[in-house]
Amino acid sequence: MWAALQACFRFQEGKPKEDAKKFAMLTLGTTFRNFRHTLHKDYAKKGLSPKIKFGKIPDAMWEEFKLMKEMAEAKALSEKRTEKAQKAAENPHHLGAGGYDGKIPHWRREEEERRKASGKYWCLARRPRYREGKVVFENPTTAEIYERLAHVVDAEKQGLFHPDREKDQLTTAIGTAEHSGRVRGV
Known part of the structure; x- marks a missing residue:
């Protein structure tokens, strides 16, 4: 992506390209995360295919994306259950390693x-x-x-x-x- 951006833009002499590269990479990362969120929210969760709007996504890549999102949701659910179990133990003991003994x-x-x-x-x-x-x-x-x-x-x-x-x-x-x-x- 950086190479494609360099071809589209002309940089002034003496200006460091590293600052432009850092900014471009941050912007690209944010945009990509937003795109993945939109795909998940509007298509994967609803069981729709993004081929209508985004025809360039290969089927294998789409299936992998859905699988990764399902695993991420399962992990989030597991963390939520763990948090719920921890909250259920509102009266924990403070006995240390020796316990009651x-x-x-x-x-x-x-x-x-x-x-x-x-x-x-x-x-x-x-x-x-x-x-x-x-x-x-x-x-x-x-x-x-x-x-x-x-x-x-x-x-x-x-x-x-x-x-x-x-x-x-x-x-x-x-x-x-x-x-x-x-x-x-x-």
Whole structure:
């Protein structure tokens, strides 16, 4: 195409032909893409033959063009399905390469720390004092609950105590249910 264009145009002396060639090739590429789009939209998709308007297209080339466009459409459909599947997974996990197996021990440690923290915070809210390396409370019943809590924690470590939702370390140490009865008013 460039050779045919050079035969049709005369270039000024001293002007670089490379700029003209670059512009011509860009224009030719755009025009060719538009032509292929028109062939696909107006003829291939509708099952018509372009022989009426574009008689110079050989039959073998037309069949190859239709086949390439069908493959391109199939690829686009496949990509659309992949995108749809990815969108369907709106709640992906963020577990990394180890998956659940790598996170379960970590989660168990965190859960144990939270269980321990409920008793720890209860004790801290009662203003513990530290004398000679021991925890001392002003109220003697708080000291008794603290001691029972320490025993419950030790029993859990030994596997003798298994905390449950309503019967965790703190409620066992205190000796009362967390929510007894029902609430009649707020």
